[in-house]
Amino acid sequence: MLHTEGPLLTVDVAERTTETTAIDDVNESFIGGRGVCTRLAHERVPFDADPFGPENSLFFATGPMQASNMSFTGRMNATGVSPLTDGLLSSNAGGFMSRNFADTGYAAVEVTGASDDLLLVHVTDDGVEFEAVPDLEGATVPDVVDHVEETRDLGAEHLAAIGPAGENQVRFASIMTTAERAFGRGGLGAVLGAKNVKGITFEGDSRPDIEIPATAMDVHRDAATSDHIMKRQGTASVTDLANEMDGLPTRYHSERSFEGAQGINGDRVEEKKYQKGTCSSCAFACKLPTKDEERGVETEGPEFETIMAFGSNCAVDDIVDVMQSNDLCDDYGLDTISCGDTIAAYLASEDEFGNTDLIHDLVEKIAHREGVGDLLAEGIDRAHDELGVENWSVKGMEFPGHEGRLLHGQALSYATANRGADHMYASFYSVEYPLVPDEQAMPPSGFEGKAARLVERENHHALLDAGIVCRFSRDFLSDEQLADILDADFDDLLAVGNRVVTLERHFNNKRGRDADDDRLPFADELPDLDAAIAEYYDERGWTEDGVVPDNHPDVRETVGGADAAGGTAD
Incomplete structure (x- = not known):
């Protein structure tokens, strides 16, 4: 391998x-x-x-x-x-x-x-x-x-x-x-x-000499020659789709479509894009260097999640205002999803949706923990009571833009993911919009077959994160090609991903996390959610309380029985 x-x-x-x-x-x-x-x-x-x-x-x-x-x-x-x-x-x-x-x-x-x-x-x-x-x-x-x-x-x-x-x-x-x-x-x-x-x-100048099979260059060639909308609009291209499907969180999750979406969608981002942007060695070039000459705003993005958090969820319908929020977060070093959602919670508490001057002021106050920014810097889970709003988070993490009340497999992923409300842990939304070929798609509503599929996708994503390979390779890198590149049977590679997810869960279990933390703020709207979570635990070989036993094979084989009972600092 x-x-x-x-x-x-x-x-x-x-x-x-x-x-x-x-x-x-x-x-x-x-x-x-x-x-x-x-x-x-x-x-x-x-x-x-x-x-x-x-x-x-x-x-x-x-x-x-x-x-x-x-x-x-x-x-x-x-x-x-x-x-x-x-x-x-x-x-x-x-x-x-x-x-x-x-x-x-x-x-x-x-x-x-x-x-x-x-x-x-x-x-x-x-x-x-x-x-x-x-x-x-x-x-x-x-x-x-x-x-x-x-x-x-x-x-x-x-x-x-x-x-x-x-x-x-x-x-x-x-x-x-x-x-x-x-x-x-x-x-x-x-x-x-x-x-x-x-x-x-x-x-340095000491990069290990690792021989990569020629298959990798086939993937590179396909990425370079493809005509893909993400090359023009990045993930912002999803905005209209989500809005049309009644799946774009709006006004601190109180609504699911935004009347101002046309002002912040992928077309608006593409209009502000002034050159190609990419990552190291990548010919796909899906990044978004943007600027607005009139207002003097220049940034990279916004991507879809930032458009949701600082756009629809804050009731802002001007892409340049969202670009400015994005730029401030980059300069101050803030996660745009959590920051935008937390500000949306404050706007809800003050009935100030759409107040862009206040939004930009709050970004700065959060970064410096000044005034109300000190409370908001704690995130929604720790601040919602004082704000008097609903707690839109899972395990303390604020929600991204892929609406779990529409996409039920994504909702299951939000509930069970070790990271909390994170769309990239399994990217189940791509199966349900769908953004994948028809034969790989599943209906947005319901949970049938989704627990097993979620386990597979989590393991696959953990494998990509070990590689490391970008999620957006999904249209270009097949399982067979990945197995050829990594020189292993694909099932053995998925087993690596499974061990990663299991160790994360085991560590978190030791910190007191269990099934009580695998909960959603909109669970009452999904009557079959509990059964789907139980099925997910069973698929993973965890207890009905969402706990990885110390004698679980992936724990025992990885760190041994003695170490499995508690981590040690070096």
């Missing part, structure tokens, strides 16, 4: 020391990316770790496909205990950093401890340098990019950084890379901020 190569580099920012550990067995069993990071976190992070505590480690990793030039492979993984969900969480970011990370020669990098001084950490194949940067306190992401370019002659593609939101431990702060790409969803930027690390750079 093809897998990433190299050791684990542990960086203790409290002691300013480093340690290198051979992890060949982990690489071989978990391929790379999310797989390797999940396995390492399960072993090395205490089950009771405080997300903001020094004992919580943050792991970065690429996978074997970053040794190729195949499209859809310009991505990286980060894993840690989330301050938003309070569970183990992996986040995936695109851009151009993954191959610079691979050039360091490390399979994974662990950041642990907490520094007394604000630091930049510079990781190279020659060693690690700790740079005290007191002048960057409160700096935006572009400010950090400028500092690294001026002092080290390294571009944004070498840097993972946080803005003020991460420093101020906003629970949905992102880690930004390549300036505008985000390790979002779950607040790992706040974990880096709690460690007093403003950013990490990666450079």
Whole structure:
């Protein structure tokens, strides 16, 4: 089985020391990316770790496909205990950093401890340098990019950084890379901020020599020559479809279609797009560099989820206003979905829907925890009571735009996913709109056959995140091609994905998570949901309480009986 190569580099920012550990067995069993990071976190992070505590480690990793030039492979993984969900969480970011990370020669990098001084950490194949940067306190992401370019002659593609939101431990702060790409969803930027690390750079000339089969270039060629709407509009192309199907969350989830959708749809985004945008080595080029000359707004995006969160859910019908919200979140280091949804909750509480000046002011207040921003920085789950609104979150994570009241398999995924209300954990929405060929589609309504299909999709997505391969490869990379590239039977590859999902769940179970957390705010509208959740547990071999037993084969075989009873810090 093809897998990433190299050791684990542990960086203790409290002691300013480093340690290198051979992890060949982990690489071989978990391929790379999310797989390797999940396995390492399960072993090395205490089950009771405080997300903001020094004992919580943050792991970065690429996978074997970053040794190729195949499209859809310009991505990286980060894993840690989330301050938003309070569970183990992996986040995936695109851009151009993954191959610079691979050039360091490390399979994974662990950041642990907490520094007394604000630091930049510079990781190279020659060693690690700790740079005290007191002048960057409160700096935006572009400010950090400028500092690294001026002092080290390294571009944004070498840097993972946080803005003020991460420093101020906003629970949905992102880690930004390549300036505008985000390790979002779950607040790992706040974990880096709690460690007093403003950013990490990666450079070297020691990329492992991993031979990639020629099949990869067939995929690359197809991506380059295809005529796909995402090349013009990215995920914004879904906006009209969702709205027409009565599936576009509007006015803090109180409505399901938006009368102003034409002002924020994919056509409006395409009108503002001024050049192609892509990730490292990717010919698909689905990113969205946009600008509005009249108002002086320039950003990358917005994608569909941002259009929902800062558009329809806030009752904003001008794409330039959504672009400005997107840009502010990128500069301050905020997850656009959680930030937009949380602001929508505040607008609902104040009857201020559509107030764009207030929205943009709230983004800044959240990033700096000023005034009401201090409450909103906690996220909907922790703020909804004081706001007097319904709690639209699962496991603490705010909802994305794919409407579970319309797409019932996606609703099941929201309920059971280890990350909470996250659309990318299984991307079940693509089966139900559908965005896949007819033979792969399922009806939006009902749960028949969906629990087993959900398990398969979760395992497949965990496999892609180990690879690492972008979700949007779905129209270009077949299961047979993936098996050929990774040199393994496809069922064996899915078993790797299954182990990743199981270890995540087991870790979270040890933190007190169980079936009581697999709940939706609209469950009363889905009378068969409980039965579908029970079927999902049965498919996974978990207990009826949604718990992975300590003697579960994937736990026992991975970390052994003794370690399965509790994680240990290194």
